[in-house]
Amino acid sequence: MPKITVDGKVIEAKDRQMVLQACLDAGVALPQYCYHPGLSIPASCRICLVEVEGIPKLVPSCQTPVRDGMVVYSKSSKAIANQKAVMEYLLINHPLDCPVCDQAGECYLQDYSYEYGRSQSRFEEDKQKKPKKDVGENILLYNDRCIMCTRCVRFTREVSGTSELYVDGRGSKEEIDIFPGKPLNNKLASNVVDLCPVGALLDKDFLFKQRVWLLKQAPSISPVDAGGENIFLEYNEGIIYRIKPRYNAEVNTWWISDDTRYSYKAVHSENRLTKPMRTQYGTQVETDYAGAIEHADSALKELVKTNGAGSTYAMLSPMMANEEAYLLATYIRSIDPQAVLVLGPTPSSGADEVFKNPANGKVTFTIKAEKVPNAAGIRRVIEKLGGPKATFEDFTKAESAELKKLKGGWIVGGYLSAWLPTEVPALFKKGLRIVQDILPTSLSGSCDVLLPAAAWAEKDGSWENFAGKIQPFLAAVPPPDGARREGDVYYKLLGRTGMYNAEDVRGEMGEPFAQIPLPDLETLAPAPEFIEL
Amino acid sequence: MKDSDVIVLEEPKLSLGDQFYIPQVLNGLGTTMKHMFRVLGGKDRVVQYPEEKREDLAIEKGGMLTRTYRGVHRLNKDEEGRVKCVACFMCSTACPARCIHIEADESPWADREKYPAKFDIDELRCIYCGMCEEACPVDAIELTHVYDIVGLTRQEMIFDKSKLLQVYDETVKNEPM
Ligand code: SF4
Ligand code: SF4
Ligand code: SF4
Ligand code: FES
Numbered sequence: 001m002p003k004i005t006v007d008g009k010v011i012e013a014k015d016r017q018m019v020l021q022a023c024l025d026a027g028v029a030l031p032q033y034c035y036h037p038g039l040s041i042p043a044s045c046r047i048c049l050v051e052v053e054g055i056p057k058l059v060p061s062c063q064t065p066v067r068d069g070m071v072v073y074s075k076s077s078k079a080i081a082n083q084k085a086v087m088e089y090l091l092i093n094h095p096l097d098c099p100v101c102d103q104a105g106e107c108y109l110q111d112y113s114y115e116y117g118r119s120q121s122r123f124e125e126d127k128q129k130k131p132k133k134d135v136g137e138n139i140l141l142y143n144d145r146c147i148m149c150t151r152c153v154r155f156t157r158e159v160s161g162t163s164e165l166y167v168d169g170r171g172s173k174e175e176i177d178i179f180p181g182k183p184l185n186n187k188l189a190s191n192v193v194d195l196c197p198v199g200a201l202l203d204k205d206f207l208f209k210q211r212v213w214l215l216k217q218a219p220s221i222s223p224v225d226a227g228g229e230n231i232f233l234e235y236n237e238g239i240i241y242r243i244k245p246r247y248n249a250e251v252n253t254w255w256i257s258d259d260t261r262y263s264y265k266a267v268h269s270e271n272r273l274t275k276p277m278r279t280q281y282g283t284q285v286e287t288d289y290a291g292a293i294e295h296a297d298s299a300l301k302e303l304v305k306t307n308g309a310g311s312t313y314a315m316l317s318p319m320m321a322n323e324e325a326y327l328l329a330t331y332i333r334s335i336d337p338q339a340v341l342v343l344g345p346t347p348s349s350g351a352d353e354v355f356k357n358p359a360n361g362k363v364t365f366t367i368k369a370e371k372v373p374n375a376a377g378i379r380r381v382i383e384k385l386g387g388p389k390a391t392f393e394d395f396t397k398a399e400s401a402e403l404k405k406l407k408g409g410w411i412v413g414g415y416l417s418a419w420l421p422t423e424v425p426a427l428f429k430k431g432l433r434i435v436q437d438i439l440p441t442s443l444s445g446s447c448d449v450l451l452p453a454a455a456w457a458e459k460d461g462s463w464e465n466f467a468g469k470i471q472p473f474l475a476a477v478p479p480p481d482g483a484r485r486e487g488d489v490y491y492k493l494l495g496r497t498g499m500y501n502a503e504d505v506r507g508e509m510g511e512p513f514a515q516i517p518l519p520d521l522e523t524l525a526p527a528p529e530f531i532e533l
Numbered sequence: 534m535k536d537s538d539v540i541v542l543e544e545p546k547l548s549l550g551d552q553f554y555i556p557q558v559l560n561g562l563g564t565t566m567k568h569m570f571r572v573l574g575g576k577d578r579v580v581q582y583p584e585e586k587r588e589d590l591a592i593e594k595g596g597m598l599t600r601t602y603r604g605v606h607r608l609n610k611d612e613e614g615r616v617k618c619v620a621c622f623m624c625s626t627a628c629p630a631r632c633i634h635i636e637a638d639e640s641p642w643a644d645r646e647k648y649p650a651k652f653d654i655d656e657l658r659c660i661y662c663g664m665c666e667e668a669c670p671v672d673a674i675e676l677t678h679v680y681d682i683v684g685l686t687r688q689e690m691i692f693d694k695s696k697l698l699q700v701y702d703e704t705v706k707n708e709p710m
Contacts, residue, residue, distance in 0.1 A: 207639070208647050214626070
């Protein structure tokens with residue numbers, strides 16, 4: 001392992017690593033605009049230039065491989081003069097937009113101006129004004145804020161492989177643009193907003209909604225498919241404003257799909273179920289939550305008493321956390337030891353969407369076909385608990401003797417969009433149906449007891465992705481008034497005291513759930529491209 | 534919350550003198566008398582509000598500096614009479630009392646990007662520190678010398694954008710931007 005000295009500090013680097021990356025890994029801050037660990041290295045912005053002993057000119061640290069015994073200076077007078085010059089040059093035509101720019105607060109240009117720049121401009125001529133462009137369904141391009149780092153262009157060429165963006169013109173006329181009639185609308189498009197070190201590429205969905213420094217982050221997992229992309233839910237005062245990728249080398253690296261990015265909208269949908277209901281003389285009437293839970297409990301017990309063991313089922317939704325599925329299954333088995341556990345519908349888009357770098361054919365990102373996050377986890381929970389179980393297909397047909405005996409049960413939805421299959425199971429139309437869901441369906445409008453539930457962003461838990469990786473997520477916002485977290489309902493039904501605590505339940509569930517570490521915000525490794533100033 | 538985080542406060546014990554409360558009443562009256570005699574003796578001054586107002590008096594007569602007084606806020610207007618604020622949230626970020634609530638939106642004007650669709654200040658919560666005025670990059674928010682604001686409900690004391698612009702119209706003559 002080569003050792004290099006940076007500003008007097010000895011750091012260990014990996015073989016063939018670039019100086020900049022070695023420094024970042026060792027926690028030594030160096031400025032960078034164009035360099036991104038997930039993209040090719042053009043070394044075009046020149047802010048990262050450093051002095052290396054034995055080389056007369058400054059070298060770009062992002063593109064210079066380490067050599068054992070290398071001595072690097074990033075704070076020598078030559079290096080500092082370059083940083084100041086680059087900053088001044090970048091700001092020549094930069095508008096004074098920070099008060100109205102959505103990037104303010106997480107802008108490299110702001111941070112580096114503070115750290116490496118000067119507070120005054122010596123430029124006296126008129127600034128160039130470049131047009132604002134609508135480049136895609138979700139994305140705006142403010143060309144005059146662009147610093148031409150070409151990260152966005154490289155992303156569309158190397159990661160999404162769709163090449164919508166290109167550089168038009170040269171010199172001061174240089175601009176990022178799209179080809180006429182070919183908007184930036186691929187399924188990974190909004191990643192360019194995260195990539196852009198300045199406020200040139202902005203998300204229309206987040207535009208002017210909040211200032212970024214007001215947002216708090218909760219580590220979470222993508223709810224839209226089985227990929228298990230790691231994300232941050234960014235919220236303020238009980239409202240989620242945006243979703244940002246959370247770096248995970250094994251799962252999603254730096255990127256997330258646009259479906260994931262905008263999935264938070266269902267959480268704040270106006271249609272959210274917030275009124276607990278129960279059926280009285282054939283019609284649904286509103287009731288209080290405690291009453292609804294009690295009613296559900298006694299109705300289930302009554303059913304088992306008259307029809308005997310094996311007459312109930314629990315449909316565990318693949319949107320549920322493992323912990324919740326475990327608690328519900330434990331509860332229903334405590335009433336009816338022969339209760340059938342069913343995994344809810346797992347919609348699929350048919351085939352995985354694979355993104356490749358056209359230059360070398362390497363797979364850069366995959367959007368999974370299975371459009372639910374936790375089918376694997378629920379299967380594991382059902383397997384672990386043993387006893388009678390059924391697939392959703394069998395449950396729909398209800399042909400076997402075991403399934404014909406079913407008289408009622410507990411159905412959990414929680415899907416972010418319409419989920420009832422076209423062929424609705426006969427059991428969803430008759431018998432005792434206790435439903436927990438977040439959005440209205442024909443089932444929630446006709447069931448015997450309706451318990452409004454919480455969306456994934458409102459509770460703690462864990463999900464298992466397609467590759468068997470179990471990942472925890474934390475709540476960002478409270479459930480809406482009138483809805484309750486599933487976990488709390490099951491705690492009540494099981495006669496447990498206190499509030500639902502996902503970590504405790506995981507401990508109780510045993511391996512492999514017990515040893516999942518919680519993402520700790522303090523120690524959570526920031527994406528390697530992020531530099532703390 | 535840990536037990537060590539809990540602070541238990543005890544009611545103070547009353548002494549015998551306190552329990553008799555007549556000495557305490559006389560004590561209080563004494564303070565009133567002291568001030569009365571100081572005024573009669575010409576040592577203290579009483580401003581006969583509302584006939585007399587501090588802003589009309591000379592400084593040495595107990596008046597105040599209207600330019601620096603920190604009273605109710607106003608939102609300034611630009612030359613075209615539009616709200617000057619660009620909804621940057623600097624004021625609400627700087628505000629230690631967290632009493633400024635802004636909702637930003639795309640501006641309806643071609644020459645401006647962003648403007649406040651809503652701008653509410655809770656004048657009861659405000660501590661009149663002037664941080665908002667200090668923070669504003671476009672001099673859109675200012676504290677005026679108006680202090681005699683009243684309302685019958687708390688809701689009335691949450692000043693919205695139109696009211697804050699109205700304060701500007703009322704005060705701009707005496708206190709130009
Ligand atoms: S890109 Fe950065 S420096 Fe430029 S206006 Fe936006 S926040 Fe300010
Ligand atoms: S739009 Fe942003 S990412 Fe693209 S070149 Fe300009 S500054 Fe870089
Ligand atoms: S600081 Fe000024 S411009 Fe910014 S939101 Fe407050 S009043 Fe508006
Ligand atoms: S030249 Fe090295 S980061 Fe841009």
